[in-house]
Amino acid sequence: MRLREYEAKELFREAGIATPKGIVIKYAEEIFGVENFPCTLKTQVLTGGRGKAGGIKFANNADDAYQKAQDIFKLPIKGDLPVAILVEPKVVIKKEIYTAILIDRAYRGPIIMASSEGGVEIESSENIQIVPIPGGNYNPYLGRKMATKLGLSGKDVIKYGNIVNRLWDVYTKYDCDLCEINPLIVDGDDNFVALDGKIVINEDALDRQPRFDGMLGEHLTDLGEREFRGKMCGLNIVELEGNIGILCNGAGLTMATMDLVFHHGGKPSNFLDVGGGASKSHVARALDLVSSDKNVKVLLVNILGGITDCVEVANALKYYKETRPEANLVVRLVGNNEEAAQQIMNQAGIPMTNVLDEAVKKAVAVAA
Amino acid sequence: MSVLINKNTKVIVQGITGGMGRTHTALMKKYGTNIVGGVTPGKGGTEQDGVPVFDSVSEAVAKTGANCSVIFVPPYLCLDAALEAIDAGLPLISVITEGLPPQDAVKLHAAAKLKGTLVNGPNCPGIITPGECLIGIHPGSIYMPGRVGLISRSGTLTYEIGLGLKQSGIGISTAVGIGGDPIIGIDQIVSLDLFEKDKDTDLIILVGEIGGTAEEDAADYIKANIKKPVIGYIAGRTAPAGKRMGHAGAIISGNKGTAESKTKAFTNAGVKVAMTPSEIVELVKAHVPATV
Numbered sequence: 289m290r291l292r293e294y295e296a297k298e299l300f301r302e303a304g305i306a307t308p309k310g311i312v313i314k315y316a317e318e319i320f321g322v323e324n325f326p327c328t329l330k331t332q333v334l335t336g337g338r339g340k341a342g343g344i345k346f347a348n349n350a351d352d353a354y355q356k357a358q359d360i361f362k363l364p365i366k367g368d369l370p371v372a373i374l375v376e377p378k379v380v381i382k383k384e385i386y387t388a389i390l391i392d393r394a395y396r397g398p399i400i401m402a403s404s405e406g407g408v409e410i411e412s413s414e415n416i417q418i419v420p421i422p423g424g425n426y427n428p429y430l431g432r433k434m435a436t437k438l439g440l441s442g443k444d445v446i447k448y449g450n451i452v453n454r455l456w457d458v459y460t461k462y463d464c465d466l467c468e469i470n471p472l473i474v475d476g477d478d479n480f481v482a483l484d485g486k487i488v489i490n491e492d493a494l495d496r497q498p499r500f501d502g503m504l505g506e507h508l509t510d511l512g513e514r515e516f517r518g519k520m521c522g523l524n525i526v527e528l529e530g531n532i533g534i535l536c537n538g539a540g541l542t543m544a545t546m547d548l549v550f551h552h553g554g555k556p557s558n559f560l561d562v563g564g565g566a567s568k569s570h571v572a573r574a575l576d577l578v579s580s581d582k583n584v585k586v587l588l589v590n591i592l593g594g595i596t597d598c599v600e601v602a603n604a605l606k607y608y609k610e611t612r613p614e615a616n617l618v619v620r621l622v623g624n625n626e627e628a629a630q631q632i633m634n635q636a637g638i639p640m641t642n643v644l645d646e647a648v649k650k651a652v653a654v655a656a
Numbered sequence: 657m658s659v660l661i662n663k664n665t666k667v668i669v670q671g672i673t674g675g676m677g678r679t680h681t682a683l684m685k686k687y688g689t690n691i692v693g694g695v696t697p698g699k700g701g702t703e704q705d706g707v708p709v710f711d712s713v714s715e716a717v718a719k720t721g722a723n724c725s726v727i728f729v730p731p732y733l734c735l736d737a738a739l740e741a742i743d744a745g746l747p748l749i750s751v752i753t754e755g756l757p758p759q760d761a762v763k764l765h766a767a768a769k770l771k772g773t774l775v776n777g778p779n780c781p782g783i784i785t786p787g788e789c790l791i792g793i794h795p796g797s798i799y800m801p802g803r804v805g806l807i808s809r810s811g812t813l814t815y816e817i818g819l820g821l822k823q824s825g826i827g828i829s830t831a832v833g834i835g836g837d838p839i840i841g842i843d844q845i846v847s848l849d850l851f852e853k854d855k856d857t858d859l860i861i862l863v864g865e866i867g868g869t870a871e872e873d874a875a876d877y878i879k880a881n882i883k884k885p886v887i888g889y890i891a892g893r894t895a896p897a898g899k900r901m902g903h904a905g906a907i908i909s910g911n912k913g914t915a916e917s918k919t920k921a922f923t924n925a926g927v928k929v930a931m932t933p934s935e936i937v938e939l940v941k942a943h944v945p946a947t948v
Contacts, residue, residue, distance in 0.1 A: 423766030493757035539902025540810020543891035
């Protein structure tokens with residue numbers, strides 16, 4: 289779950305990382321409460337690239353700021369309208385640095401990643417420095433080590449090290465996947481200040497992070513209609529552009545089924561992994577979700593029952609067929625309780641195969 | 657022979673009295689796994705499915721001589737359970753639990769590394785040596801004993817391949833479900849190495865998926881170290897970038913983790929790459945006569 293800038297900065301400040309003294313406004317009129325000009329107006333959205341898209345503006349006085357705030361509130365960034373604007377006093381920037389703590393697959397643990405070129409997309413920086421945190425066991429020398437790698441010296445090593453120490457506190461306290469300050473600036477008084485912040489909380493850890501209770505729904509972005517609804521009811525769906533609805537169990541098998549549809553000349557409408565041990569009602573919800581897209585011409589159901597009971601799936605399919613007799617179903621059901629499931633399918637008049645390739649070819653033919 | 661587990665493996669189940677633990681203890685026992693005990697703190701002295709339950713792993717090990725633990729505890733209790741098993745000196749633990757927060761996974765694997773413990777998973781179906789021992793949630797009847805080693809990041813896709821092989825009369829030595837998380841213990845390379853050394857494995861199937869660079873690393877390793885034939889498969893070649901495809905680890909980030917890059921790495925390492933699950937079986941048949 290990605291936090292918005294102002295939410296990330298709140299966590300930074302609580303941990304002792306300085307940020308500009310800003311205020312968050314939800315209506316343009318609130319700008320008249322701002323006293324320090326010139327100021328920066330920053331749109332609060334969940335997508336990157338907001339500066340280039342016109343979501344960050346400078347204003348010299350209240351009237352100017354009011355006009356610009358009105359514009360920003362109306363401006364969607366990649367389809368995402370701002371929930372607020374963060375208004376901050378303009379600061380003097382002597383130096384810009386990129387600094388983040390994130391989990392890295394290749395290092396099998398957290399790393400400090402930094403660059404002496406802050407303010408830009410880190411991917412485009414050629415000066416990326418990495419300090420791994422061995423075994424996830426952080427000690428302050430690691431922050432100082434990074435300071436040296438960035439060419440800092442003297443008191444700046446201590447100041448920068450303190451920032452990394454505190455960033456580590458945020459990273460561990462809130463189960464973050466990413467804690468990023470970009471840019472971390474050195475201001476006119478030689479203080480290190482977080483000018484922008486990005487925090488991603490690990491979604492598997494959300495249930496033990498009460499601070500973020502109920503926040504997931506309004507922090508989802510870049511999701512299709514079915515993806516959003518799936519997320520709200522624990523179904524793992526990814527939208528694709530074809531017309532063959534897919535319902536499988538297990539991520540690997542679902543991907544393989546999707547690939548197989550392409551392989552045989554069809555186009556999947558989605559990826560949906562119904563998970564292990566799914567009940568009738570869970571499968572029924574999944575069938576509804578997949579078929580809620582108008583483009584879906586056929587539903588391809590591929591279940592290999594290990595912990596999943598094929599009878600639960602068969603009962604869900606039977607119910608689905610009863611309520612929607614016109615629906616096209618291609619079903620492959622094997623494994624746990626297969627024979628009993630076969631009987632239910634026979635009664636319901638739904639043809640069933642136990643060969644995956646056959647099922648996929650049939651679905652492709654129906655959808656063509 | 658086989659790798660990691662066999663008929664002499666003595667298994668304890670952590671979380672044996674929970675829903676998953678109860679169900680799968682019964683299934684593992686039915687399959688023939690030597691389940692010698694279970695652990696649920698506070699329920700020591702009771703029995704589950706005829707298996708003695710202990711309050712701690714060290715007690716279970718002392719009383720039963722267990723040398724393997726399979727863990728079915730909920731995600732937020734999982735790190736504690738795994739650390740307890742590592743501390744008790746078990747050489748192999750299998751973590752079936754899905755949804756372990758990554759920061760817990762880092763601590764788990766760091767502790768295992770210090771102690772030299774082999775950790776299977778997390779978020780995996782476990783390991784099966786057909787006819788001898790099953791730890792985890794593989795449907796046992798889907799595999800037959802044989803001489804093909806199977807390594808896979810996925811659960812059900814592993815079953816799909818095991819079933820396809822069985823229908824062609826081909827059995828496996830051991831199937832290692834390494835798990836779908838970004839950070840896992842026993843990985844492709846560890847498994848490849850074990851199968852290379854196993855005199856009862858003739859051929860290795862490596863089932864990968866998009867995300868990360870583990871397959872690329874495995875390909876480098878194969879090129880340098882593995883003499884047995886390896887057949888590869890990558891799931892998710894039609895997955896869109898930037899979307900997590902079910903598994904926490906199955907995501908193409910930027911240009912990293914694509915099926916193209918993995919297929920290329922496999923091909924360069926002399927690994928034959930199947931485009932569909934059924935093609936895996938065809939490629940295996942070309943190597944192994946359909947009698948076991």
